[in-house]
Amino acid sequence: MAADFDINREMSKIEAPVISFEHVSKEYQKGIAAIEDINIRIYKGEFVFIVGSSGSGKSTLIRLMLKEILPSKGKVFVAGREIGRLRKYQVSKYRRSIGVVFQDFRLLKDRNVFDNVAFAQRVVEAPERLIKRQVPKMLSLVGLMDKRKSFPNELSGGQQQRVALARALVNNPVILLADEPTGNLDPKNSWEIMKLLEDINKRGTTVVVVTHNQEIVDSMQKRVITLRNGRVISDEEKGRYRYAKN
Amino acid sequence: MRKIRTLFYCIGQGIRSIWKNRVYSLASAGTITACLLLLGVFYFVIANFNYAVESAESLVGITVFFEEGTTEEQILETKEKIRMRAEVADVVYISAAEAWENYKAESLNEELSATFGSDNPLEDSASLEVSLSDVSMQKILVRHVESMEYVRKVNHSESIAESFDGIKTLLWIISISLIAILVAVAVFLIRTTISTGINVRREEISIMSIIGATDFFIRAPFVVEGAIIGILGSVLPIGILYLVYGEVIRTLKEQFDSVFTAMNFIDRTKIMQQFIPLALIFSLGIGIIASHITAKRQIRKIELQH
Ligand SMILES: Nc1ncnc2c1ncn2[C@@H]1O[C@H](COP(=O)(O)OP(=O)(O)O)[C@@H](O)[C@H]1O
Numbered sequence: 219m220a221a222d223f224d225i226n227r228e229m230s231k232i233e234a235p236v237i238s239f240e241h242v243s244k245e246y247q248k249g250i251a252a253i254e255d256i257n258i259r260i261y262k263g264e265f266v267f268i269v270g271s272s273g274s275g276k277s278t279l280i281r282l283m284l285k286e287i288l289p290s291k292g293k294v295f296v297a298g299r300e301i302g303r304l305r306k307y308q309v310s311k312y313r314r315s316i317g318v319v320f321q322d323f324r325l326l327k328d329r330n331v332f333d334n335v336a337f338a339q340r341v342v343e344a345p346e347r348l349i350k351r352q353v354p355k356m357l358s359l360v361g362l363m364d365k366r367k368s369f370p371n372e373l374s375g376g377q378q379q380r381v382a383l384a385r386a387l388v389n390n391p392v393i394l395l396a397d398e399p400t401g402n403l404d405p406k407n408s409w410e411i412m413k414l415l416e417d418i419n420k421r422g423t424t425v426v427v428v429t430h431n432q433e434i435v436d437s438m439q440k441r442v443i444t445l446r447n448g449r450v451i452s453d454e455e456k457g458r459y460r461y462a463k464n
Numbered sequence: 465m466r467k468i469r470t471l472f473y474c475i476g477q478g479i480r481s482i483w484k485n486r487v488y489s490l491a492s493a494g495t496i497t498a499c500l501l502l503l504g505v506f507y508f509v510i511a512n513f514n515y516a517v518e519s520a521e522s523l524v525g526i527t528v529f530f531e532e533g534t535t536e537e538q539i540l541e542t543k544e545k546i547r548m549r550a551e552v553a554d555v556v557y558i559s560a561a562e563a564w565e566n567y568k569a570e571s572l573n574e575e576l577s578a579t580f581g582s583d584n585p586l587e588d589s590a591s592l593e594v595s596l597s598d599v600s601m602q603k604i605l606v607r608h609v610e611s612m613e614y615v616r617k618v619n620h621s622e623s624i625a626e627s628f629d630g631i632k633t634l635l636w637i638i639s640i641s642l643i644a645i646l647v648a649v650a651v652f653l654i655r656t657t658i659s660t661g662i663n664v665r666r667e668e669i670s671i672m673s674i675i676g677a678t679d680f681f682i683r684a685p686f687v688v689e690g691a692i693i694g695i696l697g698s699v700l701p702i703g704i705l706y707l708v709y710g711e712v713i714r715t716l717k718e719q720f721d722s723v724f725t726a727m728n729f730i731d732r733t734k735i736m737q738q739f740i741p742l743a744l745i746f747s748l749g750i751g752i753i754a755s756h757i758t759a760k761r762q763i764r765k766i767e768l769q770h
C-alpha cells in the first residue's frame with residue numbers, strides 16, 4: 219500500500235531521528251535471539267504502533283529504549299546519543315525525559331491518585347511548588363481531577379491506566395512509550411486511552427505504542443511496525459494490523 | 465533546600481520502613497544493644513585497668529635499700545654508679561629521716577605518728593629511688609643493682625604491671641570474640657531487615673528506577689533505616705552504662721576505700737565522653753555499612769528482573 223505524500227512528515231525526516239535502532243539484536247540466552255537485526259528510525263512528533271504476536275520481541279524493544287537491558291549486537295540511539303554508552307548516573311537523568319506506561323498500570327497501592335502522580339516528581343526531586351502545579355494539570359488532562367484522593371483499588375482499569383498516563387507525563391517527557399496500555403481494558407476504555415495518547419502526540423510528544431488491538435490500529439491510520447519472531451516484517455505509514463502468521 | 469527536602473524524604477521513608485518492619489528492626493536494634501552493652505562493660509573494665517596501671521606505672525621504679533651500717537657516703541657513691549647506666553632516668557637519695565617523714569605523712573594519722581615521738585623506726589631505711597627511662601630494662605637493672613656492694617634489698621613493683629598485662633590480654637580476647645559474634649548476628653539481622661523491606665517495596669523500587677530516580681535516591685531510605693536501627697540500638701546501652709557505672713564505682717569506693725587508699729576510677733563524665741562516640745561510631749557503622757551493601761545488591765537484582 220503506497221503511502222500519501224505528506225510534506226510535513228517528509229520534512230521532519232530531514233532532521234535526525236529521535237529514536238534509532240541500528241542492527242540491534244538481543245539474546246537473553248546465548249544463541250536464542252529475542253530480536254534480530256532490527257533497524258527502526260522514529261522521528262520527532264511521530265505516533266508509531268508496534269504490533270506482533272506474543273513473544274515477537276515488542277517489549278524487548280521498549281526495554282532497550284529505556285536502557286533496562288543492553289543490546290547483544292548493534293546500537294540504540296536516542297536524540298543522537300548511543301544510550302548503551304550512558305553512564306549509570308546519566309541513565310537516571312535520561313529516563314526522566316521518557317514516559318512509560320505498562321499493561322498492568324504499576325501504580326502504588328498504598329498511595330492515592332495525587333500521590334501516585336506526584337511520586338514521579340518527588341523521586342526526581344522536583345520542587346514542591348512545581349508538584350502542586352503540575353499534578354492537577356495532568357489529572358485534568360486525563361480527566362481524573364475528581365478522583366485525586368481515591369486509591370488505585372477504588373478505580374476501574376481504565377481510570378488506573380489514566381493515572382499511570384498522568385504519572386508518565388508529569389515530568390514533560392519528550393518520548394512516551396506504552397507497552398500494551400489497553401491490554402487489560404474493555405473496548406470503550408481502550409479507545410479513551412488511545413485518544414489520550416493521540417492528544418498527547420498532537421502536543422508534540424513522540425509516542426510509541428505496543429498493542430494487540432487490531433480494531434484501533436486499523437482505524438487510527440498511524441505508522442505501524444510489525445514484528446515477527448524478532449524481526450521487522452513490515453513498516454508502513456498509515457498502516458494496518460497484519461495478522462502475524464507464525 | 466533541595467538536599468534538605470530529600471534528606472527529610474529519606475528519613476521519613478526510613479522511619480516508615482522501620483515501622484512496617486518493626487519486628488525485624490527491633491531484633492536488629494536489640495542485637496546492637498547487646499553488642500554495645502558487652503563492648504561497654506569490657507571497655508569500662510579495661511579503661512579502668514589501664515588507668516590503674518598507668519597510675520601505678522608512674523610510681524614504678526625500683527627502690528634500693530642498704531645493709532646496716534652503710535654510710536651516707538657509700539650510698540651516694542652507689543647512687544652515682546647507678547646513675548651512669550643508660551636505662552636510668554634519675555636517682556633520688558632519700559635519707560632515713562625523710563623516709564620516716566614521708567611515711568608519717570602518707571600512711572599514718574596524726575595521733576598514731578605522735579606516739580612515736582622523735583624516734584625514727586626507719587633508722588636504716590635510707591634508700592635510693594631509681595626511675596627508669598626504659599621500663600623493659602627493669603629486670604636487668606634489678607639484677608645488676610642486687611649484685612652491688614652494700615645493697616641489702618631491691619624492691620620493685622614490676623609484677624603488678626605484668627599480671628595486669630596478662631589479665632588485659634585475656635579480657636581483650638574474650639571481649640573481641642564475643643563482640644565479633646554479636647556483630648555477625650547484628651549484621652545478619654540488619655541485612656534480613658533491609659532485604660525484607662526492599663522486597664516489600666520491590667514494585668516501588670522498579671517504578672522509581674524507570675521514572676529516573678538516581679541509585680542514591682532509591683538506596684537512601686534503606687541506609688537511613690540502617691542508621692536509625694543503629695542509633696536506636698545505642699540509646700539503651702549508653703543510658704544503662706551511664707547509670708550503672710556511677711553506681712558501681714560508688715559502691716566499690718564505699719566498700720573498699722578502707723582497704724586501698726589509692727582506689728581510683730575514671731570519672732563518669734570522662735569515661736562517657738570516650739564511650740559515647742565509640743558506641744555511636746560502632747552502631748552507626750554497622751547499621752550504615754550493612755544496609756548499604758544489602759540495598760545495593762538487592763536493588764540491582766530488582767532492576768535486572770521484570
Ligand atoms: N528476561 C528474559 N529472559 C529470557 N528470555 C526472555 C526474557 N524476556 C523475554 N524473553 C524472550 O524474548 C522473546 C521476546 O519477548 P518479548 O519482547 O517480551 O515479546 P513480546 O513483548 O512481543 O511478547 C520471547 O521469546 C521471550 O520468551
Ligand SMILES: [Mg+2]
Pocket residue numbers: 276277278397
Ligand atoms: Mg510484551
